[in-house]
Amino acid sequence: MNKVIAGIDIGGTKIAIALETLEGEKIGARRLPSEVEIGAYRIFGKISQAITEMLEENQVELVSVGIGCPSPLDIEKGLVMSPANLPDWDNFPIVKLFQDRFRVPVILDNDANAAMLGEYVYGAGRGFKNVVYITVSTGVGGGIIINGEIIHGVANGAGELGHTIVQPDGGAHCNCGSTGCLETICAGIHIARRAKERLEAGEPSLINEMVSNINEVTAKTVIEAVRRKDKLATEIWTETCRFLAIGVGNIITLIAPEAVIIGGSVALAGELLFKPLRLYLPEFVSMIPLEKVAIVPAELGGESGVCGALVLAKRSYKNLYQIHAI
């Protein structure tokens, strides 16, 4: 019977599952709604049922499982610890449950690290040894791979670029409890917040005509208004790109990576984001030759997490520590 690995990407709204042979051939994929209201154990039941069906349909044998899941996690103990979007997953023993059900090794990591691994092996990070991954979406997350290994750090806290402080005085309050984090400028919800504050203060903008109610303004609205050359939106966007350049510049100075991969819904703005970012970076990086650092968009979109979960599974099966070797 052909041996396969399973990757599971758990998010607040959907769960993606993929099966792949050890030779790298994808043989099945499913998406399930997260249905947070039915509780962690019943969601686990649905995921394992889907995997069982996929194994039977393809007449294959499962040899390992990789899981990407929102933080906080206790990776060593294999526990999920009440992430904001999965509130009742408290001390949820996800690794043990899958181990008991399928009798195979199971490895867990956070969703940002899984997405980074996906990009590293299958996407924009292919061929590099040292990469930084940043996701600019509802929040700002990230991760670091050095010589093919994910840097986890104390309490698995490494790589949280979104919570580096870029506005020490008068910065906005952040979900992490701090103020002035990079996330409070660049995250989608904060781009929208800054636009709303100025619109509510009566500043003129095309955005007023694009929405029926100021509360409908999202980062996407602001980006669309930038494309239409709106002054207010352009000022907010310029500030966003400039602060992102501070954050990205600082991590380039610290890590000297070969590539910085930027994903997430805000990064879908494409060159509208990358062009000013590349323009501002030299102002904030003096020690590293920037022409040697690729600043590139993520390539896998919504698939990066499940692809990374497959890499985790393969790594677990082969017991490899050098991810780039597989």
Ligand SMILES: [Zn+2]
């Ligand atoms: Zn923060």
